[in-house]
Amino acid sequence: MSAAITHEELHGEAHDHAHEAHPKQSFIYKYIFSTDHKVIGIQYGLTSLVFLLAGFFLMMVMRWSIAYPDKPMPLIGAFLGDRWAPGGVVSPELYNMFGAMHGTIMVFLGVVPLAFGAFGNYLVPLQIGAIDMAFPKLNAWSYWLNLIGGVLMMMSFFMPSGAAQSGWTNYSPLASTTQMDVKDVFFSGQTQWLMAMVFLISSSLLGSVNIITTIINLRCKGMTWMRMPFFVWGMLVTAFLLLLAFPPLEVAAVLQLFDRLFGSSFFLPTGLLDSNRHLDIAGGGSPLLYQHLFWFLAHPEVYVLILPAFCIVSDIIPCNIRRPLWGHKTMVYAALVLGFFSFIVWAHHMYLTGMGAVVSTFFQITTVSISVPSVVLLTCLMISLWGGSIRFNTPMLFACAFLPMFGIGGLTGLPLAFSMTDLFLHDTYYVIGHFHYVVAPGTIFALFAGIYHWYPKITGRFMNETLGRLHFWPSLICMNFLFAPMFIQGLAGFHRRWYNGGMAFEDTTRHLLWLNEVMSIAAWCLALSQIPFILNVFLSIKGGKKVTCDNPWHATTLEWATPTPPGHGNFNFEPVVHRGPYEYSVPGASTDYTPQWLAEGEVPEEKLTHAEH
Amino acid sequence: MSEETTTPSAADFSKQSRQIWLGGLGLMIGSALSCSIFNLLSSTTSHIVLGLLIAATQVAFQLFVFMHLKNERGIVYKFLVFTVFFTFALFFLTHLAQSSPLHFDAFSSK
Amino acid sequence: MDIPYTVKARPDTGFWNAKIAIWLFLASEVMLFGGLFSAYIFLRLASDTPWPTHVLNVQAGFVNTLILILSSITVLQAWLSLKMRNFRRYQIFMAATLLLSVAFMTIKIREYGDKFHHYGVRLQDGSVLEGHLAEGGYKIKFLDVKTVTLASRPNEKGLLNFNMPFITPGSDGNFLGYLVDSKPEFKDATGKVVVLDKATVSSVVSEAFSKKQPEIKYTATAPLKFAITPSALISYDGTKATFRDGTVLEGKLEDDTLRLEVDKVDLRQAIPAGEKSLSHAYELVEKADAWRVLGGDWKTAFLKQKAEKSKSGGSLGDTDFVREAFTMPISLHSEAGAPVHEAKEAGKAEMKDHAEVAPATHEEHHHPEVAILKKDVAFYSNFTPKYHNYYAIYFAMTSLHGLHIVGGALVLAYFLFFNGGLYKTDPEHLTNRVEVGGLFWHFVDIVWMIVFPVLYLF
Numbered sequence A: 001m002s003a004a005i006t007h008e009e010l011h012g013e014a015h016d017h018a019h020e021a022h023p024k025q026s027f028i029y030k031y032i033f034s035t036d037h038k039v040i041g042i043q044y045g046l047t048s049l050v051f052l053l054a055g056f057f058l059m060m061v062m063r064w065s066i067a068y069p070d071k072p073m074p075l076i077g078a079f080l081g082d083r084w085a086p087g088g089v090v091s092p093e094l095y096n097m098f099g100a101m102h103g104t105i106m107v108f109l110g111v112v113p114l115a116f117g118a119f120g121n122y123l124v125p126l127q128i129g130a131i132d133m134a135f136p137k138l139n140a141w142s143y144w145l146n147l148i149g150g151v152l153m154m155m156s157f158f159m160p161s162g163a164a165q166s167g168w169t170n171y172s173p174l175a176s177t178t179q180m181d182v183k184d185v186f187f188s189g190q191t192q193w194l195m196a197m198v199f200l201i202s203s204s205l206l207g208s209v210n211i212i213t214t215i216i217n218l219r220c221k222g223m224t225w226m227r228m229p230f231f232v233w234g235m236l237v238t239a240f241l242l243l244l245a246f247p248p249l250e251v252a253a254v255l256q257l258f259d260r261l262f263g264s265s266f267f268l269p270t271g272l273l274d275s276n277r278h279l280d281i282a283g284g285g286s287p288l289l290y291q292h293l294f295w296f297l298a299h300p301e302v303y304v305l306i307l308p309a310f311c312i313v314s315d316i317i318p319c320n321i322r323r324p325l326w327g328h329k330t331m332v333y334a335a336l337v338l339g340f341f342s343f344i345v346w347a348h349h350m351y352l353t354g355m356g357a358v359v360s361t362f363f364q365i366t367t368v369s370i371s372v373p374s375v376v377l378l379t380c381l382m383i384s385l386w387g388g389s390i391r392f393n394t395p396m397l398f399a400c401a402f403l404p405m406f407g408i409g410g411l412t413g414l415p416l417a418f419s420m421t422d423l424f425l426h427d428t429y430y431v432i433g434h435f436h437y438v439v440a441p442g443t444i445f446a447l448f449a450g451i452y453h454w455y456p457k458i459t460g461r462f463m464n465e466t467l468g469r470l471h472f473w474p475s476l477i478c479m480n481f482l483f484a485p486m487f488i489q490g491l492a493g494f495h496r497r498w499y500n501g502g503m504a505f506e507d508t509t510r511h512l513l514w515l516n517e518v519m520s521i522a523a524w525c526l527a528l529s530q531i532p533f534i535l536n537v538f539l540s541i542k543g544g545k546k547v548t549c550d551n552p553w554h555a556t557t558l559e560w561a562t563p564t565p566p567g568h569g570n571f572n573f574e575p576v577v578h579r580g581p582y583e584y585s586v587p588g589a590s591t592d593y594t595p596q597w598l599a600e601g602e603v604p605e606e607k608l609t610h611a612e613h
Numbered sequence B: 001m002s003e004e005t006t007t008p009s010a011a012d013f014s015k016q017s018r019q020i021w022l023g024g025l026g027l028m029i030g031s032a033l034s035c036s037i038f039n040l041l042s043s044t045t046s047h048i049v050l051g052l053l054i055a056a057t058q059v060a061f062q063l064f065v066f067m068h069l070k071n072e073r074g075i076v077y078k079f080l081v082f083t084v085f086f087t088f089a090l091f092f093l094t095h096l097a098q099s100s101p102l103h104f105d106a107f108s109s110k
Numbered sequence C: 001m002d003i004p005y006t007v008k009a010r011p012d013t014g015f016w017n018a019k020i021a022i023w024l025f026l027a028s029e030v031m032l033f034g035g036l037f038s039a040y041i042f043l044r045l046a047s048d049t050p051w052p053t054h055v056l057n058v059q060a061g062f063v064n065t066l067i068l069i070l071s072s073i074t075v076l077q078a079w080l081s082l083k084m085r086n087f088r089r090y091q092i093f094m095a096a097t098l099l100l101s102v103a104f105m106t107i108k109i110r111e112y113g114d115k116f117h118h119y120g121v122r123l124q125d126g127s128v129l130e131g132h133l134a135e136g137g138y139k140i141k142f143l144d145v146k147t148v149t150l151a152s153r154p155n156e157k158g159l160l161n162f163n164m165p166f167i168t169p170g171s172d173g174n175f176l177g178y179l180v181d182s183k184p185e186f187k188d189a190t191g192k193v194v195v196l197d198k199a200t201v202s203s204v205v206s207e208a209f210s211k212k213q214p215e216i217k218y219t220a221t222a223p224l225k226f227a228i229t230p231s232a233l234i235s236y237d238g239t240k241a242t243f244r245d246g247t248v249l250e251g252k253l254e255d256d257t258l259r260l261e262v263d264k265v266d267l268r269q270a271i272p273a274g275e276k277s278l279s280h281a282y283e284l285v286e287k288a289d290a291w292r293v294l295g296g297d298w299k300t301a302f303l304k305q306k307a308e309k310s311k312s313g314g315s316l317g318d319t320d321f322v323r324e325a326f327t328m329p330i331s332l333h334s335e336a337g338a339p340v341h342e343a344k345e346a347g348k349a350e351m352k353d354h355a356e357v358a359p360a361t362h363e364e365h366h367h368p369e370v371a372i373l374k375k376d377v378a379f380y381s382n383f384t385p386k387y388h389n390y391y392a393i394y395f396a397m398t399s400l401h402g403l404h405i406v407g408g409a410l411v412l413a414y415f416l417f418f419n420g421g422l423y424k425t426d427p428e429h430l431t432n433r434v435e436v437g438g439l440f441w442h443f444v445d446i447v448w449m450i451v452f453p454v455l456y457l458f
């Protein structure tokens, strides 16, 4: 590989000439149509942050409707449009539309591209000592397909029919039969949702093939399987989940497209009525088929949302406690078992569909079993903290908060695993509270932690600690005021997807309606507490404290061996790995960290290098 | 044969070429067989079983010989085994969800 | 800077990059087609209507199977030639592969075409008539149309009151395409005479949209005649037809009779679910709506033929037997066929109250033409995905498979036509590429080897 680098150096000069000749074009190829995994990672990161913000905005409008149903929304209401918010009042249709799109955007365009697309792309090749992904062009394609999917999804807001309105699950028959009396069914929000999904699925397919191949084949010298950080292992499992779970959703999307565009009845039963009128369909299909195909993806998908969070946290915690990760190997096996089981638990979302008792039992057993590896992962991280001298910088704060928050999310999931209790809890706010604890203060916090942690490597500057704390503490408090009351409401029987938060059922909901207001105010405060973060990200690029060495956190994994920021081709020397990934405070070592790339007896030196290219 | 970096000799080459033709012929005969039992057998069920057996043989042949899976290293098998397992899980569990093989007659009031 | 292991295998894993990638990709493809097959199994087992079997053209399917197997051979030969560094031989076999893929798609498309022309009509009692639409297709005919109302649908606005350009709600003027030999000359609300065309319609509609005026009324200067494809309409009744885009015609419904050249009658769905007695079932089908449409002679022919059949034993639980016993091909040339004229008379009987009678020149046709009143039709469609989930899954599977063929062929064509240079610089690299392309091609072939028996034979 060193030969490869000198080869590149030779070509470097030729490139420089090209720079002078066409400065514009090379900018485009360097930063826009780049095939460099780091640039693509950042592209993924920025776009997905924008989408996260969009999804967040939709949620804030929804929270208004929940807390103050049928009242005009101040400031924003007037702009939403006469059709959707007449007189500034959020209409039920608008609520449905925003609800569906909030879920879709957050899951498919926000968290997955950020966690897997951005972090995976940027860090996996670095951590295994590769110069790039195995297929750089495919990697760029994966980003652009994702963007096309995202743009299509956003465009559907401006179709005559409005965007999709039947939940992020897009269940048939509703999803196959609404927005059908429009002029052009193809250009309806429901159809475009499916088209966008086809693009997003193709994108993640390319991405996952690429990551797996890279991990298998491009590990540097000495990087044996068990020397790979848990981060890489987690991404490997995530990639397999995306690879094998998405195709059945693609099937569901294609079949639903057939239903909408060609009039088939894959998901439409015989004799289906719409507004008391028999639909002009052959019938004979099954709505349950859709649910099976959908959840075959969507359960693994929740592990796609959570595994990268574990990846990030498992890197940040050892680094900030200066001790090895407790049970690295155990965690790896737990992640593999988790990945396997996540494919055979999907029907726990369907207990209420009247499945046969045998199948229901099967899925209850597997669902309960899958909590074991999750608990193993969490426990390993918690035990790691034990007796460490913890360095509470902002990334570590977020990483630490992740643990109990994910814990709450995970434990509240257990009652949903049993059909007996799920009968009562299904489709209530309890469920909403449960999975939001997992994804919002869980995954999103881990993602924040990751951004704070790797920002110095990407930009050469630290993010501001004060702003970081201003971000962290209010976020933590708001998150809990926002999601904890959902459990109470859910247990009281508040149904999800109510545009008026239960006002219409006042007889039974009266005593808990006030919580809606609490949660909504918490949501808006949560929005305010993101301002320090946004400022921090942008201001620190130019104004942050400069790093003084390539490895400012004194970490052990390979990404810190690169120059700051890493250039094209990543490493200035040929990385060779000599030890496991978490060699902190090794007895007898001269420093409290022994990076993977140091040969026996070498001492880590603190120097700042720049990319050669 | 995928692993070879040295060029095979001309004899090897014509032997392999011949094998490919023969293998292809075998596949064709398989399909012909499938079609003809469709004319011979009257019952759908027995036809489905036989047809699937033939198809499975053809698929295995394609995979191991034409796609020379037999020459590949273990890692491919590892993920292919899981893939096939998940596919069959999808086949059977979705179907099982529709039918309940257990009946709790003990609890019903006659 | 080069990515390692693009050509040579990595010693410890034993793979070059693309080899791993293609197997991963194929694993994902297994899940894709696995999902489709699981949908097939699910739908077939859960179907509450008879699952069509043996309805495709087995010869065409078989020929396509042979073509694909042959292409599997040629693509392997192409790869082998590259291994031997025999470029000429490679080119020949690769070109052959591409030709075979074209042949496959051609046959496929012809098969699709047939499905579009073949129709099935389910009558109110469940009996089904299959056949081709008579001359001219199925049209909803309106005459004396005096008023045309264009819709602007000002309420169909996107979020933030913003609509995507080119994707607008409201009338688009496509209704003008259904006008029968007359000129679209109208008076607008102010009495001005205009000749409508698509451009004027769209400018008028967009003006109304911005003024929030929901409709624009036009009065025809002379009564107009329309013959409209049913799929363009969202609803119609005796005096009014509403298009999908909101345009409304007001006039008089002249004719919405469906004329079909029947080639098969299928009475399986006319037997109520749960019926156990075969003889009772035959009594029931004697009263089927199909005979009212088709005429009594066909009924006699049917009962005679099937009485034999039922003697040989068999029960309503046996789907193979039921298919045999309750369906009958209808052809004027077969011995079982009833006399031509009477069948046609029977059709006419239904049409008495209609002015127009189907032209009597049917010498060249093999199947009797019948007229089916709209009120008798419960459901009709050509043999596209709409007709039955069997056709739906057939189209879904084969079109996705076809897309794979096209995609694979494009990649192989790229290797053949644009990678000659690579052969000169790095023949092993091209060999690897062809190997990967070939692996994909074999996989597509594998899929077909399952699709073919499942859809054509079972």
Ligand code: HEM
Residues within 6 Å of the ligand: A059, A062, A063, A099, A100, A102, A103, A104, A106, A107, A111, A166, A167, A168, A169, A305, A432, A436, A439, A440, A444, A482, A495, A496, A497, A498, A523
């Ligand atoms: C961070 C703050 C967030 C808040 C305050 C929030 C709030 C909400 C609310 C109020 C609902 C609608 C409940 C209903 O009407 O039934 C909802 C639904 C949902 N949210 Fe969030 N959410 C947040 C973040 C996220 C994230 C990060 C994700 C995913 C990764 C996510 C995924 C979903 C999904 C999938 C739904 C269900 C949509 C549906 O009903 O189809 N949310 N969220």
Ligand SMILES: [Cu+2]
Residues within 6 Å of the ligand: A298, A299, A302, A345, A346, A348, A349
């Ligand atoms: Cu789940």
